[in-house]
Amino acid sequence: MTFNELDPARAWSAFEPTATTPWDRAAAAHLFRRIGFGADSGQLDDAAAQKPADVVRRLVRGENADEAATKELDTLGDTVAASGNPEALAAWWLHRMIHTTDAALEKLTLFWHGHFATSGAKVRDSRLMLAQNRMFRQHARGRFAEMVQAVSRDPAMLLYLDSATNRKVHPNENYAREVMELFCLGLDNYTERDIQETARAFTGWEVRSGRFRFNSFQHDTGEKTLFGQRGNYDGDAAIAIILDQPAAARFIAGKLFRYYIADEPAPRAELIEPIAEMLRENGFEIGPVVERMAGSELFFSPHARGRKIRSPVELAIDLLKGLETTTNTKRLAEDLLQLGQGVFFPPNVKGWDGGRSWLNSSTLLGRANLARRLVEDSKDRFADGSLAALVEKHANSPEKAVDWLAGILLAKPLADESRKTLVEVAARGDRSDAYKNLVAAVGTLPEFQLG
């Protein structure tokens, strides 16, 4: 039975713990992994002791966010962007993901970065890339229409899509096409005519000296026909008409489903319709939709748990947060690029495909090596102590060490054979090396690839 066979109303109803699906550390770990970037042992204990709905609300809304810490991370971003190097900016964002007090916001920002994919490799201006990143963060939980309007004025996006100039005598269809296909509606939900007319609506939207500028002399003030509606539309009006199409809410709901619930199969229209309807009713406000998804029966059901392949970013940040440690994020950014997910460097305008595309023979080896490198590079920063001290704070035997680590890092229960092997690794040799070897061994497990 797949989730597509579930009753939609039941699937999206509020999660009620049962004997078979209890609210426990494993359920909390699943929530933190999906909505944020993993959690350490203490966070899991705290969460398991609270009501699930409260934990979901606090996490999704970022109620525990520390304003001072956030401001510090913002300032660090400005400083790093001044270097002019988008690669350094990638290191900053990874640092932010590790140290943020609002992990759900960073996870959503990463979602929008993949959705409105823009690469620093082409833009080559770290300040523009940072400004875009901030814009995603600012609108991440807010109204999608405002996000699209902001994206349509975003210099980094317009430079990336070669839309820095858009003149009325020769409308540039690049951006209009992406708005339809990739940002708002998806394929087969628009016509070529819609693209041409939208491009006319965006004429005069330019980038000059790294800033958005509306050039009224180049704006086509003529009447346009969009999805059967006629009028003298500008870009904002065109966005409103596009988002008014029935396909828009389904498209966004479907992408959020893939991001937060499961990679595959594709959800049937009926299953995601309640989410799409919620988007329509709430003016496409994203935060409440994510909160509903995260607090649903479906989210905590076996149909969602361990049903996603971890992206390289999730793999690394989950591990670091779970083990209360940090790393050289410059090097991590390079490693993630090799594994197919360079933040600020998506492969193309479609962003990352995700799911099974994360895995191949090369990346599997790279992901395992990354796990080892992260624990070896972290030295004595595991909760400000050694890895051995951290593990032994929670486990007094190799068996318990394996179980504790699995509870933190794995989305699925360990197979008996795997557990046996890991216990042998944990019991072998010097304590410090044994636990590093244990984490590295966990990194090679199929279970570790699932989030």
Add this chain to the structure above:
Amino acid sequence: MRSALVSVVSPRRVRWLVGWIVAGVVLYCAAMPRLAVADEAVADGAGDAIAAAAASKSAAELLPASTVFYAEVARPGELVDTLLGHPLRKRVESLDAYRAAVLSKQYLQFNFGLAVAEAAVGMKWDEAVKTLAGDGVFLGIDAGTQGGVVLVHATDAKKLAAVRDKLFAFVRSDARNKGKDDPIEEIEYRGVKAYKLGEGYAATLGPWLMLTNKTETGKLVIDRAADAKESTLAGKMEFLSARNSVGEHPTAWSYVDVATLRSAGLLAKVLGDKTDNLVVELLVGGLLSNLGNTPYATAALYIDDKQVRLVASAPHDPSWVAKPREFYFGPEGKGAAPIALRPDQTALSLVTHRDLGGVWLAAPDLLDEKGNAGLSQADSNLSTFFSGKEFGREILGAFEPELQIVLARQDYAKTGGGVPEIKLPSGAIVLRMKEPEKMQQKLKVAFQSIVGFLNIVGGQNGLPQLDQNTERRTDGLVVSAEYMMDDDAQRTNGKIYHNFSPTVAVVGDHFIIASTKQVAQMLVEAATHPASGSATNGDSPSVAAVNTALEVDAAVVHALLDDNRGQLVAQNMLEKGHEKAKAEAEIGTILDVVSWFERASLRLTTPSDRLELELAVRLADSASKP
């Protein structure tokens, strides 16, 4: 010979030798006091006469003439006193990084071992070193036997023998407790007992403790202790000349037999391969000419409360420098660096004698194929900016063989432009024109061409345009190009290009190429009013002998780092994963350490028939006082 020498200096052997030195000296010194009352034979059996003879000889008299490397610390006790009593010691100990290091597992293990040894002998290690190695520690590497030897001269031969016996007794006892065979094998040569332990050998010769990795090398030492007719290092003219060339009372000094190393082929790669990089040739070309001919080289280290100074020296003859490398020391080796112009806030100043036109033209003889290909392309491209003139002959050749490079901290409040987030120092190159009247217009036009080119390229990359301005300043002409500002928003936390306002200036026969107008203006002032104190001769009492002088002002470097503290903290956070507070603490430590210093300097001089390279690091007054 080559393989033999390679074998002697292989990393494994060096590690072994260093291990022996440390182990031998520390254990010997640490074990000494308890055995101070021992009244045993000074030497072993028939070796008494040899030991007695050795007592009156120097280390150089005990080492063979075939010694290719010699080093000595004549007064280890003084060195220990200097280091332990140094004003910087308390500052170092107050650093968080130091406190963390002394809590590390490795340090605690080391300290435990040392404490055990000290407890066993009832004396601190530093006191033991001063007592027992008071007359010096010496190292020699012999080419003939491929062996290294360490000689430690005790102040009391009896104590030395007693320590040796105690040490061996300890080793034997330890082996017995572990159920192992006697690890020490006794051998004898000319009545002197020597002891083999692992790969090494030890013997005492009166007040001398000898440690070596080769019996043959040890025998050479014993032979020289026994027989005055044996050829010794002390009897070698080159060594005597080397010793005499070293200044008074160095903390440590060393001698290298370069001729032997050269004939063994050890320097073949360094001396034979051509570089592909003209800058490398400019930096070390002349030194390589010397290395290809000089018989020996010395290095002397001087440490006191104020500074650390390392002086490397070698005999030199201008005729050793082939024609293509005449650019380095000048004809007959008489080239001298210019007087340094020192604008305010100079972080680094380099003055040197280098004939840029000469090296450019001689490049086919100096660079490899790749280097020459690159140079040809550069020559062609640069000629474009100089109206098709030949860059090497007609442009570089139009300058005197004198060069100054200046890096200075910028004062953004005075520039009136944007303030960049990353604050780079201004850079400038100062040259002297042979015919100022002929050259200055050509150079000005070339600068205009380059600015035009930069505007086209910059425009394509979204950079603002450079606006050219010309101004007369005292007796100089300053032609600058400054980035046009769009609006006030760009004036703070600006982009990195705000560090630049490309400028050329002409004053007298000086031609200045600068990254900013500000530093160019200050250099024009310094050249116009050298008596104002902004122009000096690099503190050199004999300017003519100075080929190259580099000086770094630590206070300005500190200010530069402090200007970029935010960036440094950010980099630390990203690279080390630190929280801001910890990153700030680490960067603060680095800045603290820089503030301990006043300046660092490097000078290459050619006094009479020598070549001398001196590196000095001087402490700030505040750091050199207790």
